[in-house]
Amino acid sequence: MGSANRAKSRRSSGSQKPPLSRDAVLSKALELVDAEGIDALTMRRLGQRLGCDPMSLYRYAESRAALLDGVAELVLDELSIQPGDPDWKVQLRLLAHDFRKLALQHPHVVPLLVTRPLSTPLGMRPLGTLRPLEQILSLLIAAGFEPSDALHVYRAYYGFLYGHILNELQEFIVDPEESEALLRLGLHRLPAKDFPRLRALAPALADYDGSEELDQGLTIRLTGLEAQLARRTG
Amino acid sequence: MGSANRAKSRRSSGSQKPPLSRDAVLSKALELVDAEGIDALTMRRLGQRLGCDPMSLYRYAESRAALLDGVAELVLDELSIQPGDPDWKVQLRLLAHDFRKLALQHPHVVPLLVTRPLSTPLGMRPLGTLRPLEQILSLLIAAGFEPSDALHVYRAYYGFLYGHILNELQEFIVDPEESEALLRLGLHRLPAKDFPRLRALAPALADYDGSEELDQGLTIRLTGLEAQLARRTG
DNA sequence: CGGGTAAAGTCTACAGTGTAGATCGGGCGT
DNA sequence: ACGCCCGATCTACACTGTAGACTTTACCCG
CATH class of the missing domain: 1.10.10.60 (Homeodomain-like)
Known part of the structure; x- marks a missing residue:
């Protein structure tokens, strides 16, 4: 098809043949x-x-669907837990921030991360998708949680994390320079009678520090969980 | 096309012409x-x-995309806040459970609810999508929160809610009778070396009470927020 | 009643999609 | 040398969203 496609020689003259893995x-x-x-x-x-x-x-x-799953898995594999770290709370905190960073780096992939597992019964998921779950579970169990409690903690933690990511991405604005103007412009379309609060909050919406918000939510969540753990272990 | 398609008469003989609105x-x-x-x-x-x-x-x-947005909006419209209720906490709690019920009734729509807003800058969304936001904001402000705090509370609340829904739907299993067997079957595929915790937790995964889990999370969240409110108002 | 106008519905056509099935090509073991 | 097999390709099919021209319908005004 192209011009020099006969290039199947050993050294393909610096052209392109990363042999398709x-x-x-x-x-x-x-x-x-x-x-x-x-x-x-x-x-x-x-x-x-x-x-x-x-x-x-x-x-x-x-299939194309499987390919999308593969992409999601590929992204998730960039995350990893350092297994020997001191405190489970700082572990989870770090992991959450890593995940957030990853999501901001690949915003278009987030829908996949969040959506694809919905169509796949838990046991049938690509292993890469389940690995974080397993890792967090063993992290928590090692920290002293009962296994079944660890599951609850995992749910609370990941639920919050996913929710936060979705929230933050929804308010994401491309150009931070013009963001406020654009936002106002967008919101200006809203009928003032029906959406007074929302319009009034436009400036507050414009400067949104996702990282800090995530961190605050995490401290609440984690201290709550820690209390629960203390109660168990006595 | 069909057989009796000439039926454009006033009374279409009980046939089908709901005139396409x-x-x-x-x-x-x-x-x-x-x-x-x-x-x-x-x-x-x-x-x-x-x-x-x-x-x-x-x-x-x-367009087809707009049609999907319309579907999402239609579903969201089934939710509504009774504006005159006593306590903002019970309000939010009820709303959360309504939302959960809605999500379970229309599981295929949840990806739309969660995903479509990501592609639409906040101000350009269909109004039906923004109405809950507005309603919750005024609810919170009426309850005594500062407007900008109300925004934070909203984020925390909705983030948690979305996260929970996604979590719960991911573990959703169609046939509650065979669910455990299927689950084990699915999990059995996992290499026992790499996923010991997960496999051990299979039974715990099988009986998962989403409603209760939601409620527990809410109480934590809401009491936390209430404390914050008390601090503000003194 | 006639005619004009705008909306509602339809038809045709096109570029693009995922993928099944047959076909090709070239490197390997024997 | 042969045969074999695996990765890559080609062809073809059923189906998608939607632009643009066209036809039908409903109604209103003179």
Whole structure:
């Protein structure tokens, strides 16, 4: 198709043939999603970017949906728990901030992270998706929680984290310079009679420190959990 | 197309011509999504169900995406705050449980609720989406919070609520009879070396009372917020 | 009653999608 | 040398969203 496609020689003259592994496919896919959003991830377009036939991709992901799952897994794998850290609370706190950072770096992937597991019964998920769960569980159990309590704690923690991320991303504004103007502009459309509070809060909405808000929420949550733990262990 | 399509007479002999309003379109769309999931909502299929040309739909929603927004809005409209209730805490608690019930009734819509706002700058959202925000804000302000604090409270509250819903739906299992068996089956696939905690917790995962978990989380959250309020008002 | 106007509904057509199935090519073991 | 198999490709099909032209319907005014 191209010009010098016969380049199958050993040293392909510095041209492009990273020989198409699963990771190569997934990371190019991630690139594409990051750059243009989920809908832009098309078999044909991805094939184009990789310089191969769209059909080749099916060797490495058995459908487009599976490919999306792969992308989500790839992103999640960037997270990891340092298993030997001192305090479970600082652990969870660090992890939360890492996750937040990751979400801000790949905002287009967040819908996948949040949405895809809904269609997959828990046991059938890609392992990469379950690893954080397992890690946190053992972290908590090591910290002294009863296993079943650890599950509750995990739910409370992750629920809050997901919720926060979604909230923060919803208010995300691209250009921090013009943000306030844009916001006002957007809100100006609202009928003043029906939305007085919202309009009045426009400036407050404009300067929103997600990191701090996350941290505050975490302290509340974590101290509460710690109290619960103290009560158990006596 | 059909057989007796000439039926345009005043009384259409009990046949079918609910004359295609926006609400008719949206609620049929919701039906379809509830029954078969988001991907099943296709212009052509929806047209078929409504007995009209797919193109007609564009009179009532200017694109498929807009149609999805409409569906989300329609679902959200089923929620409402009784404005005259006694305590803001019981208000928020009731609202949370209503929302949870709604989410369980329309699980396929939840991804829309959670995801669509991410692509729409806050000011440009369909009004139905913003109304809950406004209502909660005025509820909180009426309860004595400073407006900017009300915003924080709203974020904490909704963040938690969204997170909980997502968590609960992820563990949702269709048939409560076989659920445990299925779950074990699913989890059995996990390598025992890598996921010991998770496998051990299978039974605990199986009996998960979402409502109670929600309620517990709410009490923590709400009492925390109340303390904050008391501090402000002195 | 006739005619004009705007809306509501339809038809056709196009570019693009995911993917099943057959086909090709080239490196390996024997 | 042969056969084999696996990765990559090609072709084809059913289906998608939607632009633009067209037809039908409803109604209002003279």
